[in-house]
Amino acid sequence: MSPRPDPVLIVEDDTDMAEVLQQALESLGLRSNVALNGREALAEIAREPPRAILLDVMMPVMDGWQFRAEQLRRPEACAIPVIVMTADGRAREKAIQLRAIGWLRKPVSIEALKLELGRADVDCG
């Protein structure tokens, strides 16, 4: 029996958004965990290392920028691919600045989600 694949980590402060993202990933056959801010995300990574991270940029407590800086500093976490999610028109710029592998502009579609996860080598079946 093959081991259970690692989850995708959703880092999103809006609980409604996090919930629907989780369902969307589930519909793609992917398991996921949720962190409501950057700090929780770091704890989640330590608890169960994810195969990819969906990262909202604008969050209270520890935002996407602070989280990313912290993630890149940690040898055990720095290689996990990040897909940035933003509501503004500068998603691509932000992704480049954050050295993310992909970007999603809200509203997010399932197709786009699948495509970006593909970049992070997450096969959605």
Place this chain on the structure above:
Amino acid sequence: MELAAFRAVVNGLPVVLFALDARGKILLSEGGGLQPLGFTPGQVVGTSALELYREVPWIVDSLKRALSGESFTGRGEVSGLTFETTYVPVFARDGQVLEVLGLSIDITERTRAERERELLIGKLNEALGLRDAFLAIASHELRTPLSTLSLKLELLLRRAQGREAMLPAADVARELSYLARQCTRLIRLVNDLFDVAHISRGRLKLIREPIDLGELIVEITDGMRGEFERAGVALQVQAVRDVRGSFDRTRMEQVLHNLLANALRHGAGPVEVTLTCDPLHARLCVSDHGPGIPKDQQERVFDRFVRIAPVGLGGLGLGLHICRSIVEAHGGRIWVESQPGHGSAFHVLLPLRAPVRVR
């Protein structure tokens, strides 16, 4: 032109025309600009300009520069007036300064207008900056519920089109209430935008009706319990009943909702709502135990577009501005008391038009 006519013209203008000899003695002093300085034309001829203005350093400096042969224009204040003066040295054949001719123009009015204009431009830029920041936030705030709404609809549609079994009724109800919640969020945001447009044009109209504020508070807080529970924040309500007055129901609901939503979003539990009254006023207080608001920001939180919380905490920065407009339209007052680190308490004082108790 005759000298007399020339004098008449110069003395009718807000200028001072002057000439000095090589040592600074005044040879000529004419013009309408002398009067506000307390001189008549010709009055100071024969005195030393350096002596006359010995207490005004910038004039002494300028005169010395001109007397040493420099030609220039400068401005400065004297006796509460602003003058712009052009100094022109006249040279002898050997290169020595013979005389200095000068023309001072009273530009007090112009300077005042310039300052006013700069102040207005500053304010305008500040307003534009706030507007731009607001547009960015508004787009973020609108996209979030839109995003959840569209993603959820996409998921449900896929399920409906797929071969999976139909959703159980309980799930349908749950999904629909989720969708309704996103719609409510969107509607509130759009309403806030409309309200602010109305308020800024002074078009906030109240539709007053007799209302028991105590009942209204219970109604609104009951309606929001679900949100508080989901966020794990305790909500405590202490409202006296029979607080009757003439209020706009929808608007008062909005005030309460905004204050509670703020406490939920920025504060920490428990959130306390209290309503008390005396024969003339109703006093509402919504307090939280969140990070509080720095002293210098406490008045600003009621301004349009002002958000002091970090971006990402939700909200358009319009809620408190709308609250204040509604409360003031009712003849009331709203203010905040907050100690950073110890939470905030928003107070609303509303006059009761109708008597509190009937004899």
